Amino acid sequence: MRKHELRLIAGILLVLGSTWIGLFHQRIVAAAPERNQANEVFLPIIPIRSSPPMNDLQVIHLGLFQSVQSQSNDVTLIAHKPAILRVYAQVSDSIGPAPASRIRIDARRNGTPIGSLTSDSHVISSHPTSEDMASTINVDLPVEWLSGSLELTATIDGADVIPEFSEANNSIRATFQFQDVAPLEIVIIPITYNDTVTGKTYAEAAHDPISGWLLSAFPVNAVKVTIHAPLQFTGNLRQGDDWGRLLGEITTLWGNEAGPDSSQIYFGLVPNRAADSSGWFNGGVSGLGWIGQRVSVGLDTGPDTGPAAAHEIGHNLGRRHAPCGNPSGVDPHFPYPNASIGVFGVDTSDETLLDPILTHDMMSYCGPEWVSDYTYEGLFQDQYLRGGKSGHRGQGTYITTLVDGPQADDLLAKSENFGQAAAGRYRVQVLNDKGAILASYPAELYVAEEMGTTVTMLGAFIPAEAGTLTGGNLRFLDGDQVVLEKSVKAWPELK
Numbered sequence: 001m002r003k004h005e006l007r008l009i010a011g012i013l014l015v016l017g018s019t020w021i022g023l024f025h026q027r028i029v030a031a032a033p034e035r036n037q038a039n040e041v042f043l044p045i046i047p048i049r050s051s052p053p054m055n056d057l058q059v060i061h062l063g064l065f066q067s068v069q070s071q072s073n074d075v076t077l078i079a080h081k082p083a084i085l086r087v088y089a090q091v092s093d094s095i096g097p098a099p100a101s102r103i104r105i106d107a108r109r110n111g112t113p114i115g116s117l118t119s120d121s122h123v124i125s126s127h128p129t130s131e132d133m134a135s136t137i138n139v140d141l142p143v144e145w146l147s148g149s150l151e152l153t154a155t156i157d158g159a160d161v162i163p164e165f166s167e168a169n170n171s172i173r174a175t176f177q178f179q180d181v182a183p184l185e186i187v188i189i190p191i192t193y194n195d196t197v198t199g200k201t202y203a204e205a206a207h208d209p210i211s212g213w214l215l216s217a218f219p220v221n222a223v224k225v226t227i228h229a230p231l232q233f234t235g236n237l238r239q240g241d242d243w244g245r246l247l248g249e250i251t252t253l254w255g256n257e258a259g260p261d262s263s264q265i266y267f268g269l270v271p272n273r274a275a276d277s278s279g280w281f282n283g284g285v286s287g288l289g290w291i292g293q294r295v296s297v298g299l300d301t302g303p304d305t306g307p308a309a310a311h312e313i314g315h316n317l318g319r320r321h322a323p324c325g326n327p328s329g330v331d332p333h334f335p336y337p338n339a340s341i342g343v344f345g346v347d348t349s350d351e352t353l354l355d356p357i358l359t360h361d362m363m364s365y366c367g368p369e370w371v372s373d374y375t376y377e378g379l380f381q382d383q384y385l386r387g388g389k390s391g392h393r394g395q396g397t398y399i400t401t402l403v404d405g406p407q408a409d410d411l412l413a414k415s416e417n418f419g420q421a422a423a424g425r426y427r428v429q430v431l432n433d434k435g436a437i438l439a440s441y442p443a444e445l446y447v448a449e450e451m452g453t454t455v456t457m458l459g460a461f462i463p464a465e466a467g468t469l470t471g472g473n474l475r476f477l478d479g480d481q482v483v484l485e486k487s488v489k490a491w492p493e494l495k
């Protein structure tokens with residue numbers, strides 16, 4: 001208690017002392033009114049001397065990455081897809097150690113502020129480059145900012161902590177446009193594989209090993225996965241033709257369940273594990289996907305399952321092969337040698353930078369793989385036009401028939417487009433047993449090629465109104481030319 005009283009008295013004396021000094025100063029000012037005002041400032045101010053500027057901080061560029069981005073930010077941006085802003089902040093004329101600073105990002109839409117954030121403190125590089133992720137300040141943007149037109153202003157050292165030669169170059173502003181696109185909808189069909197060579201059954205518990213990779217590399221903000229009931233398949237998947245047969249079976253399911261023109265992707269997941277943990281796969285075809293039709297199949301190989309599925313689903317979205325690893329059916333318009341991804345990519349799930357010198361497009365046979373800007377834009381166009389659509393379903397049956405031999409060669413030689421691009425070109429006629437045409441319906445051509453195997457198939461939805469054919473023919477046409485004619489006794493027979 002006594003100590004407290006002493007402190008209180010000491011405090012009062014100190015306050016009184018200060019007041020007295022203040023009064024004394026005022027008196028001096030009052031006693032010399034004729035003096036020049038500029039010389040009368042002698043308040044007890046201790047000036048803080050600012051240290052002289054030793055360098056200049058500058059924001060020189062912004063790069064907004066969702067999967068891939070060019071130096072001019074002209075790759076399509078997807079609304080509400082996670083994005084990393086790479087801020088190219090630079091220190092120049094620096095003497096001594098590089099300074100650390102923070103970046104403030106201010107976001108506006110139509111001139112109205114919608115939010116701001118400040119990065120952690122980061123040592124500023126004297127030479128920020130695309131190929132060095134650590135040389136830029138990388139900021140995860142709030143997903144709710146990412147739609148419509150977004151104006152971003154990045155400011156370094158906004159609090160003006162670091163003295164600089166110039167404070168006028170500390171901000172940069174850029175506007176980004178985002179596109180709305182439907183989520184990717186995938187139905188995974190777990191295959192129960194009865195292998196005729198080993199006599200074993202290979203099966204895995206239902207799981208989804210693909211959507212994570214697809215979400216990172218595809219121009220969508222969501223991948224919606226449904227797990228289908230398992231499908232039994234018996235055969236020898238060391239043979240490309242059996243992959244074609246399996247793909248045909250899944251296509252029949254897709255045609256009947258989702259319906260032609262559905263944007264749903266049916267993906268058959270082939271296991272490589274028996275009950276005794278042994279596998280059957282020793283190289284060769286490990287996946288197959290129609291070009292331009294949304295059905296594919298792929299091997300569940302572990303860490304590579306995601307990119308391998310992305311390759312097949314890339315075919316489904318109309319992509320041909322990129323030129324590395326000697327695939328057939330190479331896209332003549334692919335712009336980069338050796339199937340480079342062409343521009344830098346960023347996997348926003350873990351901030352991995354993908355260098356175009358080292359990384360190959362996912363539509364090639366080379367790895368490590370990522371998506372090029374070219375493939376990304378192609379995937380976007382397809383999903384933009386075809387995403388979010390229901391199929392033409394109704395009473396009836398979807399029939400498919402694999403085409404081989406010279407008929408398949410003719411079909412391939414004449415076809416310029418596969419899938420949706422060729423809509424309306426192919427038809428199927430229903431003929432009675434006297435050869436009279438009873439009805440005509442649209443048909444689809446399906447083509448897949450992988451590792452030297454080319455599979456060709458025709459499919460069509462025969463509505464119930466056609467009645468049950470008890471003896472007759474189905475005639476497939478490419479324009480006016482008959483591709484093939486098959487006799488049928490009942491609708492499900494062709495598949």
Ligand SMILES: [Zn+2]
Pocket residue numbers: 311312315321449450
């Ligand atoms: Zn392929």
